[in-house]
Amino acid sequence: MKISNAHLRSFRNHNETVFDFGARVNVLLGENGQGKTNALEALSFLCLTKSFYASADATVMQQQQSFFEIKSVLQSDEGKEFHVRVTYDDVKKEKKFTINGAAVEKFSSVIGMFPVVILSPENSSITFGSPADRRKFIDLVISQSSKSYVEDSMEYRRIVRQRNTILSEAKGRDCSSDIAPWNDMLIRYGSKIINKRNQFLKEFAPYIAQTYLDIVDERETPKIEYAPSIYIQSESTVENISSAMEQKLQKKKNDEMRFQTTLVGPHRDDILFSLNGMSLKHFASQGQHKTFLVALKVAEFFFLKERCNETPIFLLDDVFSELDEYRSKKxxxxxxxxxxxxxxxTSEKIFGGAEWNNERRKFFIRSGAIDNEMVVA
Ligand SMILES: Nc1ncnc2c1ncn2[C@@H]1O[C@H](COP(=O)(O)OP(=O)(O)O)[C@@H](O)[C@H]1O
Ligand SMILES: [Mg+2]
Incomplete structure (x- = not known):
């Protein structure tokens, strides 16, 4: 996959910016706060139909404006062209996504068409942060490689919300009969998600082992393990998982009414990372955290490349500022x-002596625009 060009209108601080990208390397240079990350965010929007960090569409719309637009031409590995256009109208609260002029009905159908891997400073929460951060990471990888997962996850979230509403409206009183129908739904979708995550983590393990070996000189063995909220085994089937969920729901019934929230299901899962059998979260150094994260992202790249049958685009947001020169070059x-x-x-230093041409371009970003004076192409 390649992005040939992108036209941003009223997107964050980009009033109107037109990028004509190089086929391989594109460097967005500039001082802090000029709109470099915003430009990457626009690219992620094309691939994922939403921002990789803002939750609401209106957030990315330029202040004082009532719409935004991103237009782009993407090219698949086979050379097929996709003219993609995303618009958001804040008056109608309406987002539109078109591919080659045809409106996309279900946004979830786009996810995985244009695979993307993002490495940004926020990602440090994957290894440092909460289980929710790790679930978000694997969910985005699985979503880009499986359409049914996107839909099942959306349905599952809706079920948990409904179930939580019933539990909280009961204010601790017995509401078993009201939540009973939601239990079946919770189990049906929850078990599918747990099964998919279980499969995924088994398939992803060799990718992380390989990339870690490629990146790190030392002999360290990384491990990534599933820690679901219910007891399952590596070979568990959807049926096994369903009955385990059913039993746990029965066991947690009173607690759920007392705490007024859903306590069983994949929204309580965690993923454990370790190096040489030691938990990354508890024992790893800063450097090991960073290396692990890079390895995860590169593993994600190769995993998606294989599963989507398409080379993902790779967005690296400000990753060199935290690494020493040796690691940055590597x-x-x-x-x-x-x-x-x-x-x-912010600094061109790492590219010292590089040649800029059609394959490798640099863009100097200042105040939400490309400063042409500074561009060498
Ligand atoms: N919705 C928005 N409308 C206008 N400006 C925005 C919006 N969101 C962020 N900005 C501006 O974008 C700038 C930050 O851009 P960013 O891409 O994060 O900078 P950097 O070049 O450091 O990556 C800030 O000046 C911020 O005020
Ligand atoms: Mg930035």
């Missing part, structure tokens, strides 16, 4: 070998 060499990449950075 990461850059690795990233450049993957596919089309987009890098934001």
């Amino acid at each position: 990461l850059l060499t690795l990233a450049e070998s993957l596919g089309q990449i987009f890098i934001t950075t």
